[in-house]
Amino acid sequence: MSMSAAIEFRGVSVRYDHLPALENISVSIPSGSFWGIIGPNGSGKSTFVKTALGLLTPYEGDVRTLGRVPADLGSLRARIGYVPQYAQLDFSFPLQVIDVVAMGLYGEIGLFRRLTRSHRERAYRALDRVQMREFADRQISALSGGQRQRVLIARALVVDPSLLILDEPTAALDHGSAEGLYDWVNRLHEEDGMTIILVTHDIGVVSQYVDSIACLNRSLVAHGRPRDVLSGDSLEEMYGCGAMLFGHGDVPHMVVSAKDAGKK
Amino acid sequence: MDFLQHTFMQRALIEAVLVGGICAVIGVYVVLNGLSFIGAGISHSTFAGVGIGLLLGVEPVLTALLFAVLVALSIGAVSEKSRLRHDTAVGIFFAATMALGVLLIGLMKDRYVDVLGYLFGNILALTAADVWMSLVMAAITGGIILALYKEFLALSFDAEVASVMGLPVRKLHYLLLVLIALTVVLSVKSVGVVLVSALIVTPAAAAWQLTVNFRRMMLLSLFFGIASSVAGLLLSWYVDIPSGAGIVLTATVVFFVAWAVSPRRRSPSPPALR
Ligand SMILES: Nc1ncnc2c1ncn2[C@@H]1O[C@H](COP(=O)(O)OP(=O)(O)OP(=O)(O)O)[C@@H](O)[C@H]1O
Ligand SMILES: [Mg+2]
Numbered sequence A: 001m002s003m004s005a006a007i008e009f010r011g012v013s014v015r016y017d018h019l020p021a022l023e024n025i026s027v028s029i030p031s032g033s034f035w036g037i038i039g040p041n042g043s044g045k046s047t048f049v050k051t052a053l054g055l056l057t058p059y060e061g062d063v064r065t066l067g068r069v070p071a072d073l074g075s076l077r078a079r080i081g082y083v084p085q086y087a088q089l090d091f092s093f094p095l096q097v098i099d100v101v102a103m104g105l106y107g108e109i110g111l112f113r114r115l116t117r118s119h120r121e122r123a124y125r126a127l128d129r130v131q132m133r134e135f136a137d138r139q140i141s142a143l144s145g146g147q148r149q150r151v152l153i154a155r156a157l158v159v160d161p162s163l164l165i166l167d168e169p170t171a172a173l174d175h176g177s178a179e180g181l182y183d184w185v186n187r188l189h190e191e192d193g194m195t196i197i198l199v200t201h202d203i204g205v206v207s208q209y210v211d212s213i214a215c216l217n218r219s220l221v222a223h224g225r226p227r228d229v230l231s232g233d234s235l236e237e238m239y240g241c242g243a244m245l246f247g248h249g250d251v252p253h254m255v256v257s258a259k260d261a262g263k264k
Numbered sequence B: 001m002d003f004l005q006h007t008f009m010q011r012a013l014i015e016a017v018l019v020g021g022i023c024a025v026i027g028v029y030v031v032l033n034g035l036s037f038i039g040a041g042i043s044h045s046t047f048a049g050v051g052i053g054l055l056l057g058v059e060p061v062l063t064a065l066l067f068a069v070l071v072a073l074s075i076g077a078v079s080e081k082s083r084l085r086h087d088t089a090v091g092i093f094f095a096a097t098m099a100l101g102v103l104l105i106g107l108m109k110d111r112y113v114d115v116l117g118y119l120f121g122n123i124l125a126l127t128a129a130d131v132w133m134s135l136v137m138a139a140i141t142g143g144i145i146l147a148l149y150k151e152f153l154a155l156s157f158d159a160e161v162a163s164v165m166g167l168p169v170r171k172l173h174y175l176l177l178v179l180i181a182l183t184v185v186l187s188v189k190s191v192g193v194v195l196v197s198a199l200i201v202t203p204a205a206a207a208w209q210l211t212v213n214f215r216r217m218m219l220l221s222l223f224f225g226i227a228s229s230v231a232g233l234l235l236s237w238y239v240d241i242p243s244g245a246g247i248v249l250t251a252t253v254v255f256f257v258a259w260a261v262s263p264r265r266r267s268p269s270p271p272a273l274r
Helices: A045-052 A074-079 A097-103 A117-129 A145-157 A175-192 A226-230 A235-246 B007-032 B036-056 B060-081 B086-106 B115-120 B128-147 B149-157 B159-164 B169-210 B214-239 B243-261
Strands: A005-016 A019-030 A034-038 A060-065 A080-083 A163-167 A195-199 A212-217 A219-224
Touching: A005 A045, A005 A195, A019 A045, A019 A060, A019 A195, A019 A212, A019 A219, A034 A045, A045 A060, A045 A163, A045 A195, A074 A080, A080 A145, A080 B159, A097 A117, A097 A145, A097 B149, A117 A145, A145 A163, A145 A175, A163 A175, A175 A195, A212 A226, A219 A226, B007 B036, B007 B128, B007 B149, B007 B169, B007 B214, B007 B243, B036 B060, B036 B086, B036 B115, B036 B169, B060 B086, B060 B128, B060 B169, B115 B169, B128 B149, B128 B169, B149 B159, B149 B169, B159 B169, B169 B214, B169 B243, B214 B243
Parallel strands: A034 A195, A034 A212, A080 A163, A163 A195
Antiparallel strands: A005 A019, A005 A060, A212 A219
16 A cells, blocks of 8 residues: 555445445545545445544455554544534533634643643634634634534644545535635645545535545445546446536436435 | 531531532533433442342442442443443333342341432441542542543543544543442442432533533532532431432522523523623
8 A cells, every 4th residue: 555645445345234335445545635525415425534534444445544544543643634524513512612622632632631821822723724713712602503613623723634534514604605615725735735535515616626536426436537527427427426416407406316326 | 516526427528528529520521421311320220239239248339339330331332332322221221220229128138228228328327437438439530530531521522523533432431431330339328329310410410501611610510519418418417307318409409590590591502601
C-alpha cells in the first residue's frame, strides 16, 4: 500500500449484523486531494467514512488510514478532523460554544490532564476560522442549525488536521452558507494542503471544487475526475449516481433508491 | 447542636455528606447520559447482593458490591451485544434481581433480617466500620471522577467523536456503570436500594434547571446533594421520620424549587443565560 494515500481500501466489505452496507470497495484517496463522495440515501457513504475512521470494523478487506490500520492510528488521530453527519447531539447539554470546540483537543491533551490557556486560545482561533468567535460564550442550545454545524466544524479544525472528513456538512445550511463552506473548505485544501473528504448531495456545486468523485451504491459504482464520473452513461452508473444527477432536470428527483440499484 | 453529642449522629452526619456528595456528582453524568433508569436498575439489583451476603454470613455490603458491579457490567454488555435497548435489558435485571433478593431473604426464616433497613436505609444505625467503608468507596469514586472529569464529559456529549479522537470510549462507558454501582453500594445502608436512585438523579436534575455551564452544574449538584442529605438527616432527628425518606423528600423539594425558578422552563432555548 502506498504511503502517500490518505485513505486506502482494498476489497473492503462492511456489514451491520448480517446486512451488507459496503461490498468489495477498493479505492485509494491520495494525500492532499479533495474528494467528493456521493450516492443515494442508504448507499453506504457514512459507513465508508466510519470504516476509514475505525468506528466500524470491516467484515473483510484491508483499510489503511494515514498509512495505518485505523485501530492502530494512535497519535495520528490528532491529525484527523471529523464532522459527523448532522449530529444527533443533545444541544440542551450544559455547554458553551467554546467548551464544545475545545473538546476537539481532548484526545491530544490525554487522559487525566486539564485544559490550559493555550488550548483555549486554539479553540478561539478555530472559531475564527468559521466566523463564530463572537458566539464563543453562547450556550449551544441557543444556536441555529447552521451555527451548530459550524461549531462542530470548528471542533474538527481545532487540532489542525491534515485529513478533514465532513459527512454532509451542509445539510442544515442555507444555500449561501453552503457555498461559503465549500469555499473555505477549498481554501483549507489549497492553502494548507489538507486532504478533504466531503460527503454530499450537492453534486453540481461540489464538482467545481473536488479533484475526484467517488460514487457509492453499496459498491463503488464509479470514481475519478468529476467530468468523467458525472458524464458516465453505462447502465450501472445511470442507476447509481447518474440517476441522482440527471434527476435534477425533468426526470423526477432520485428515481432509484439504494436497494433497487444494481443488486438483487 | 445537641445532636452532635451522640456518636451515631456524628457518624450519620459524615455519612450524609459522603453519600449526598458522591451521589450528586455521579448523578450529573447519569442525568446527562440518560442513565437514570440504569441507575435504578443497578440499585435494585443490589438487594440480591445483600441477600447473598446475609445468607452466607458475609458482610452484605461486600457481596452487594460484587453483585452490583457484575450487574452493571452485564447491563452494559447485554445492551451492547444484542439489539436490546438499554431499558429492556434493565427492566429484565431489575425484576429478576429483586425477586432473587426476596427469595434469598425468604430462605432465612429462622433469622431476623432488617429488610426495611436495606430497602429504605437507616443512617442512624451505622457502625464505625460502615462509615469507614463508605469513606473508602467515596474516595475511590470521587478520585476517578476528578481524574477523568473531561473524558466522561466528552463521552456523554459525543461518544462517536470521542472515539475518533482516541478516547477509550467503551472502557469509559463501562467504568461509568461501575462507578454508579459503587455509588449505590456506598449508599445502601444509609438511604437503601429503593431510595438511592432518587438521591442520584434529583440533585443533578435540580442543578440542570439552573445553569447551562457544566462546571457550575457539577458544583450546584454537589451542593444540593450534600445540603439535602444533611437537612434530611436533621429533619428526621427533630421530627422523628425515617432518615432515608427525609433525605430524598428534601432533595425533591429542592428540585421543585429549582424547577419553579428555572430559566430553562421559562424559555426553551435560553439565549440570555450564561
Ligand atoms: N447502525 C446501523 N445498523 C444497521 N444498519 C445500518 C446502520 N447504519 C446504517 N445502516 C444501513 O447501512 C446502509 C448504509 O447506511 P449509511 O448510513 O452508510 O448510508 P448513507 O449513504 O450515509 O445514507 P444518507 O445519505 O442517508 O446519509 C443503509 O442501508 C442503512 O440502513
Ligand atoms: Mg450518511
